Amino acid sequence: MNRALAAGLFLIAGFGLLMMLTKRPEPPRQMRVPVTEDMAQIKKGKSLFSRNCLRCHGPEATGTRIGPPLVHKIYEPSHHGDAAFFMAVSRGVKSHHWKFGDMAPVPGVKPEEVALIVQYVRWLQRKAGIF
Numbered sequence: 001m002n003r004a005l006a007a008g009l010f011l012i013a014g015f016g017l018l019m020m021l022t023k024r025p026e027p028p029r030q031m032r033v034p035v036t037e038d039m040a041q042i043k044k045g046k047s048l049f050s051r052n053c054l055r056c057h058g059p060e061a062t063g064t065r066i067g068p069p070l071v072h073k074i075y076e077p078s079h080h081g082d083a084a085f086f087m088a089v090s091r092g093v094k095s096h097h098w099k100f101g102d103m104a105p106v107p108g109v110k111p112e113e114v115a116l117i118v119q120y121v122r123w124l125q126r127k128a129g130i131f
Contacts, residue, residue, distance in 0.1 A: 031083040033118040035126075045120025048113050052089075052106055061124050068098040071124045076131045085118045086111065 036042065049061070056067030063069030074080065074097050087093075093103040109117075125131055 031086055033082045033115045035122060036119050041116060042120050042123050045116035049117050049120050052109050061121050067100055070121050071128050073130055076125060082118050086114050089114050
């Protein structure tokens with residue numbers, strides 16, 4: 001085998017490996033988190049929200065100068081379903097409703113933790129009369 005062909009195959013294999021290692025997992029598109037009034041679940045979600053989301057989205061998801069409020073009609077389930085939250089955490093979000101800029105992915109937050117965060121945010125939204 002000539003060197004050019006071997007080098008080309010090596011580059012293709014390396015690129016394929018790089019793509020496999022850097023590919024972000026795709027969250028399920030139809031993901032729905034069960035609605036809960038279980039205060040133990042909500043408390044866990046609040047703790048995870050505080051650790052991962054509060055800096056940008058504010059206390060009780062009311063927004064800050066650097067991130068939008070999640071307790072807002074725009075984020076009700078009929079407009080931003082639960083899967084949108086999973087995708088935002090895993091892939092980030094391009095700015096589209098607000099002028100806060102793009103949201104970067106939030107590494108290290110597991111899907112089961114995102115589910116608890118979504119339950120907490122939905123609980124706050126219901127408490128505010130959004131849905």
